[in-house]
Amino acid sequence: MAVGTRTVAGATDRVVVVGAGLAGLSAALHLRGTGRHVTLLEREDHPGGRVGVHRGPGYTIDNGATVLTMPELVRDALAAVGADFDSTTPPLRLHTLEPAYHARFADSSTIDVHSDPDKMVAEVTRVCGPAEARRYLDLRRWLARIFQAEFGTFIDSNFDSLLDLVSSRRAATDLARLTAAGGFGRLGNQVARRITDPRLRRVFTFQALYAGVAPAKALAVYGAIAHMDTSLGVSFPEGGMRTIAESMADAFTTAGGRLHLATTVTRIERSGGRARRVRTADGQAFECDALVMTPDLPVVDQLLTKRRQRPQRISPSAVVLHGTVPRRTSAGWGAPHHHTIDFGAAWERTFAEIAARSGRGKLMSDPSLLITRPAVTDPGLLITRGGEECEPLSVLAPCPNLDSAPFDWSVLTGAYTRELLRVLEGRGYTGITEGYVIDHIDTPQTWAERGMAAGSPFAPAHIFRQTGPFRRRNLLRHPANVVLAGSGTTPGVGVPTVLISGKLAAERICGTLGTGLAGKLPPTH
The missing domain is CATH 3.50.50.60 (FAD/NAD(P)-binding domain)
Structure with missing residues (x-):
């Protein structure tokens, strides 16, 4: 429209x-x-x-x-x-990725995030109990309300001014629906009203980082991203x-x-x-x-x-490691998953660290990481390297942009990479320090060299x-x-x-x- x-x-x-x-x-x-x-x-x-x-030696890997x-x-x-x-x-x-995500937490618990409501109810029941599963369904319905009220008018539409959003009957109706659903409140608060388990709250709010805002401060309208991620399905070509x-x-x-x-x-x-x-x-x-x-x-x-x-104001940035790991190493990490979100124990503090303004930003003291293993879904991406079968592996760590923390990444990259591998090794990714051959690292500096403001691939924040x-x-x-x-x-x-x-x-x-x-x-x- x-x-x-x-x-x-x-x-x-x-x-x-x-x-x-x-x-x-x-x-x-x-x-x-x-x-x-x-x-x-x-x-x-x-x-x-x-x-x-x-393009690595003998393979290619997505670096976006x-x-x-x-x-x-x-x-x-x-x-x-x-x-x-x-x-x-x-x-x-x-x-279609099934599950869309595998979430791991500091207490060693895990949650598989399914787009299918029945599968997700069963998973929430397993981890959090039947009462929380009923609350999850309420949250799912609320996320769908936000998405449906928002998509046609506020996402899939051109508008010239605020007047467009009140002069059109449909736009005014959708604005009223979005307001009634609490879309202009805070995402973290709206999710917390509906589910109680802190692990589930993370699963349904971390998407605010895509918009460059901490969940506690993000507008609830960005629940639309969580709806896409957790209800509409995640695919891989x-x-x-x-x-x-x-x-x-x-x-x-x-x-x-x-x-x-x-x-x-x-x-x-x-x-x-x-x-x-x-x-x-x-x-x-x-x-x-x-x-x-x-x-x-x-x-x-x-x-x-x-x-x-x-x-x-520009969104936080990310450090992303790209390379390969022997399958004999990754076989010891448990059941394989395409996307794993490995949450640290800290939550609010880590967002405050990477989103601080005017040179006050810090690296995450207890990082939450996105680990991507595309060959889990597409075995055609496996390669032979050094005489053994290996799989592509990417590790993404959110970090401050160059406005928030003007670090010299030419000096910092090596040390921070070693720190990330140490953290992963301690979280059960045994052998990653020795087995992971890293061929390319993106940092705020490499993003900046490609013309991205403040060295962030996530563009202006959605404040x-x-x-x-x-x-x-x-x-x-x-x-x-x-x-x-x-x-x-x-x-x-x-x-x-x-x-x-x-x-x-x-x-x-x-x-x-x-x-x-x-x-x-x-x-x-």
């Missing part, structure tokens, strides 16, 4: 999209589906953006997003040009998350779109209040009637205005003044034919939301999108 009415005025036949991340790919597919001539420019040698890839929810949004983007999961190269073959971008890129080029990889945009030429031409480092020039910008906001601002925008109508608008006034997409603009951070942001950007250029021109697309010149 499109609440906002503003679109790019004038001709929009030729569109250049900068950035072939999921937002740019989504925008390009939806635009191409309307018959426009679309050129997609990407500085890396592969599509994907934050759904990135690291690892959690896929609402895959129907990918299907919708492909359908805009008449493609589907089976028709692309590579095809998208999705596996064969070959890794990168196959999503590869499949979308294939559908785009098959439909006549032009994709230029390893092409860095260096300048936007303007005249008459509009962007007219995009120039790249290799000397190429691309004429445009409309322009979609998806890079991180500091890069966008540099290319468009050359002056700093209003300071924004109130950076949420919804207060977030950076996706349709600029100057230049008048430039539209933004990606995690820095509406609706925000996350795989589903950036896919939606690409579609919303296309709507700003085309108006309401139809069902696409499958089989009727003219060639791109």
